[in-house]
């Protein structure tokens with residue numbers, strides 16, 4: 044892994060910086076239609092050359108419906124705009140693009156299914172499906188609704204958002220002597236290896252996946268994509284290395300976006316604001332093929348829909364549905380922001396209905412003991428934390444400025460733990476983690492934990508990039524898990540090394556260990572859950588053009604022991620920017636007939652510096668019961684900020700907010716009155 | 717394909733190369749010269765990851781032809797350190813956590829370099845305005861603003877003239 048000092052001097056080694064002798068560049072020819080029948084293709088490599096289907100690996104992977112798996116290259120039909128149809132190779136990017144112009148694809152356009160809420164009841168797009176629903180999920184138990192004093196309902200939507208790391212996707216693949224080696228920008232080399240092995244029908248032992256310095260990912264780079272399988276296939280077929288680097292336009296149409304989830308919610312309460320029941324119907328815009336994260340998301344969103352509140356009756360039906368769009372994937376938060384947006388918007392609405400302060404409604408519905416929700420979520424004792432947050436975030440003092448407030452449970456991807464290897468040799472310590480760092484500075488917590496565990500100077504400890512030949516198994520870096528589960532794996536490996544050293548030598552000495560060396564692999568397994576709590580407060584101004592300026596943007600999170608407070612602060616700030624982005628600007632938008640309207644990163648709404656505020660980050664430093672004391676953090680701001688900001692806007696403008704992004708036109712219209 | 721000859725000074729070194737007339741400056745820098753510190757994030761003039769200084773002025777090198785740099789002088793991220801000694805802006809980015817994944821960093825540092833010379837007293841808002849052609853998806857920008865502010869306090873104005881003028885060695 045390049046050090047931060049190397050990166051700041053331009054000496055990083057990202058995947059596009061890798062050059063191999065004889066390397067060819069791949070260009071992908073894609074569908075221009077959201078749905079259509081392929082009448083003919085001339086030129087390029089096509090499905091006939093590589094009749095393979097995608098495998099679902101990594102974060103939110105699911106078995107998927109067999110009939111509806113995505114072909115690596117479209118076969119007979121195209122089902123989303125940007126779907127790979129053919130590929131060509133050139134000696135550089137310019138030549139590859141020239142050659143791609145020569146490939147002709149004839150497509151007969153068909154009417155696409157673009158609206159997930161319509162898709163749910165529409166006749167199936169494909170005859171071999173019973174409906175457009177991939178797999179209905181129900182959670183909790185249905186209950187009678189007569190006899191509640193107050194009943195409110197809402198309909199909410201978080202539209203699709205592109206992950207948009209500044210480094211796009213990319214891969215270099217080489218094949219020699221039966222051995223496939225790929226260099227890739229990723230969150231999980233092991234997921235990539237597993238996926239390539241399935242798609243290429245190659246034994247895992249013949250595949251080595253090496254991580255390049257990874258320029259951000261946010262969920263995008265945890266799984267396998269068609270282009271990766273294609274590059275690997277073509278490297279094997281031609282015997283020469285193949286590089287593919289995604290363009291931003293390709294990113295916006297053909298990489299997996301997140302969110303894209305809507306819900307109908309009903310809340311039942313008594314007149315003093317105590318919530319007695321919740322019912323929800325969740326619709327996930329899962330895209331054109333099975334095996335994306337949609338099937339997982341339906342259950343995961345459903346599970347969190349009572350938020351941190353003690354609600355005894357709850358029932359959710361969740362539907363991952365077919366649309367003619369690229370399949371949905373995880374984006375930072377991945378189901379957590381959606382679920383909490385739904386319940387938190389309802390809480391604010393209930394407060395309005397009862398003319399209560401929304402924060403008081405939250406207080407009434409939280410308790411000071413652990414609670415297993417009827418939908419299956421473990422809620423930590425919540426009341427005391429909420430009271431603390433209200434006071435630390437100055438909610439009552441800021442009341443005149445009309446703050447929005449959010450309260451949530453962070454459910455990290457705790458299971459199935461994570462792997463680590465520590466190798467001590469030649470007076471230095473090398474560490475590999477099963478989850479691959481992509482900007483979160485895992486090197487810092489690794490140094491801290493090795494220093495604590497073995498008493499070895501931080502400067503001698505070096506985190507390595509992911510490499511399947513150096514670490515025999517691993518999970519991945521996502522779901523607010525790395526410092527927590529990766530940290531525990533490092534902790535355990537240190538413990539084992541120390542014990543073995545003492546067993547052999549009697550007393551422990553870090554210097555002697557450095558000379559003697561060691562090599563330890565650990566898979567630390569997380570049992571149960573490690574959920575934590577967080578709150579956000581946001582205030583804003585809205586001008587007469589309907590433009591929103593965020594003023595105060597504050598967080599109070601229980602992150603456990605912050606292994607590196609500076610890194611935690613950076614994670615929270617970056618996440619807040621994404622939370623604001625989702626709320627105000629970001630969206631992947633299609634016309635009704637399926638044309639992509641957001642074709643540049645600016646159209647897609649990634650926020651710029653002048654649109655964003657300064658952040659206030661407050662941490663409650665309560666250790667978890669893990670030996671390292673850590674809890675999750677990475678996704679918290681993407682959960683809390685959209686909720687608090689939406690409410691702040693509602694407070695200032697009086698416009699009911701039910702979806703993100705909040706379009707300027709909506710606010711503008713209301714400002715006229 | 718039409719081939720042209722160009723002569724450019726990059727980080728104080730003169731290069732004479734034959735290039736395809738449609739070659740973009742960023743590809744010339746990355747592929748022909750192997751200076752891969754300059755990145756491509758969007759190829760559509762939005763993200764600023766490809767920012768370099770052309771005769772001292774920031775340009776997005778994904779949207780400039782290499783030919784347009786003929787006879788001019790270019791500074792890239794690799795041209796900022798003096799041997800082992802990092803440039804004050806680079807140091808400030810390390811100090812203030814101005815980077816996470818580091819993919820946007822070269823562009824941010826180049827734009828900061830230009831800004832600090834132009835306006836050494838820039839306020840936080842002015843810094844935000846100046847970097848608004850550069851996207852960062854990791855930091856939320858506040859630590860980048862911190863870094864640039866710190867750098868502007870540590871930079872000695874005259875010393876900086878040399879680097880971007882680019883004609884004299886040191």
Ligand code: FES
Nearest residue numbers: 757758763764778
């Ligand atoms: S790559 Fe040049 S502006 Fe994005």
Ligand code: FES
Nearest residue numbers: 816817820852854
């Ligand atoms: S540090 Fe990752 S994009 Fe800026």
